[in-house]
Amino acid sequence: MYAYDEIDRTLVNERVSEFRDQVKRRLSGELTEDEFKILRLQNGVYLQLHAYMFRVAIPYGTLASNQLRALAHVARKYDRGYGHFTTRQNIQFNWIKLAELPDALADLAEVGIHAMQTSGNNMRNVTSDQWAGVAPGEIEDPRIWSELIRQHTTLHPEFSFLPRKFKIAITASDHDRAAIKIHDIGLRLIKNEKGETGFEVLVGGGLGRTPFIAKTIKHFVHGRDILSYIEAILRVYNQYGRRDNIYKARIKILVHELGIEKFSREVEEEWQHIRNSSLQIDDEVIEDIRSRFTYPAYEKLPHNPDELRQAAADPDFEAWRKNSVAPHKNPGYSIVTISLKPIGAPPGDATAEQMDALADLADKYSFGEIRVGHEQNLALPHVAKRDLPGLWKALDKLGLATPNVNLITDIIACPGLDYCSLANARSIPIAQELTRRFANHELANLIGRLHINISGCINACGHHHVGHIGILGVEKNGEEVYQITIGGRADESAALGNLIGPGVKFDEVADVVEDIVEAYLALRERPEELFMDTVKRLGVEPFKERVYATR
């Protein structure tokens, strides 16, 4: 955990009082809605279909139990008793009242949580691997660097009014859980031959109307230079990114129009001017940030304790353990993913009661720490293996032990037309129907790893382009129509999915997905061949033939 010091606390409090003044000026009419819009967006406040929506940052997906309780408190006191975890390590509250927002922010500030730059055309919440610091084989904890970048990008005087939003993600593992290739800047933490820490820097990834997979702009930038290098990219983007058309304003379009070679030359030239400046980071600064991350005092525990062996007799426990429990860098411990995808419910939602109870479980079993992943699930990062049976029982009581992590019902979906003013089609009801179709755990297990991602409009908040099966809702002649792609993925081998055929109506989506899955089960060479591998081997055609043969 990163512990705020007096300096961080002061800044967050100053931000809250500034926003309080801005809300007051809006309510008195001193600020027009047009002027206020940008200010509220900088604080994570959107105007949605029914109410204001409030998006709170969970930097690099790390939460302390008291912070999760504060989120539960906001859900209960200022909203309707629940929150929605997003694909970018944020939580959203959908029914907030404008006049109460400054109080909600002040309550969150008490535990070191803020909503700065969770929307608007600025540098958004820095995201990372939800298993950071505990994943086996990780190069080093990417959160140290995430925090450094979080600070540097917070209220940046030059880059708070960019052409468009700007997202940075960091990973330090071979397996990319942070989806860095679909970010404006993706950072892959690596070591050079001398053993020094640095980053492969990728740029220009993003989904939305014109999706791109990020390209490598530099193979190694030394850790001490990472802020100046990011600053150089942003300075080029701030000056030359398009501002004439909102759909062409992301950095991916600039990179695409200039070409990565020309873009990287521009960045390089800018960087040479600023790399030997006060942006250079001393080891001492890094050590200072590192020193404010606390790590649990792990005990030396058996990796296969009696408790675990005894519980193995219970098939429900075993199903959950095999699905939701992952290896930890310390063999006596595990990382436990908590599915927020119960059958028939909106993906990523948690009630205030669940959040409070999870905070208690984190205190009891996970050194008070909770993680949030881009798949809209939570995790307890340090659970002793002997505690797994006890934890499972407690989670099950809370409705939080659905053993469907990474399976077909572990769906990523945006809020869609049920909440969002941009949406053209519903997302949540599609997800709910799909979870009912594949509710049988044996069936879901037989299918194996398969990610379905659903967006209710072209803005792609549900990451449909990179779903193994992607579903995009659009509006056609006043009707919701869904375009379906297969073969996308968001990890280290990120790829965009390919359209499988003509769009289908709302009622047909689940049938089509069932047909795709049936085709896969028939086409796979052996049970271990995952859906995405079958699609890679065979392409779209055989799926298309089978799915559309009877349509």
Add this chain to the structure above:
Amino acid sequence: MPLVNGGKIADDSFVKLAVDTPLPESGDVLVPAERFIGEVDTLLKRAGKVGVIWPNNRDIAELVPYLGKIAVVALVFPTFRDGRAYSQARLLRERYNYRGELRATGQVLRDQFVFMLRAGFDSFEVKKQADAEAFMQTAKRYSVFYQPTGDGRITALHRRMQLRHSEGVGT
């Protein structure tokens, strides 16, 4: 539109000239970039100070040869969501060492003051009277800054280092 200069509302001695307004014989003038470049010799010879209004989509490096001779560079915020002039301002101050008046014009509201001060602006054509009057109070809204810029304010990272070292003394 009130001008804030040196932290308070001040008179503006500069007259803004359009591309084709006849040049007055004396007095301080602010002229558009293209006219400035075109008539630079005439402009610099006359009595009175000269400033230039530089658009946010034109390379600020073009202005470098003249920086020692001009009194004001006015950068433009066509809307307050268009932040290109922040980069121009920092380049002028931090790369080209411009020390004259750096003026923010266009849609300038109190909510940008801190960002603008940090980027190097020191005068502001403020859209609303109430915002101009609130300048000093608003400029002090923040006491913590995470990024180093040319304004010399100490950053959070360095303040921490100082605290560390001062705590280290005597232990």
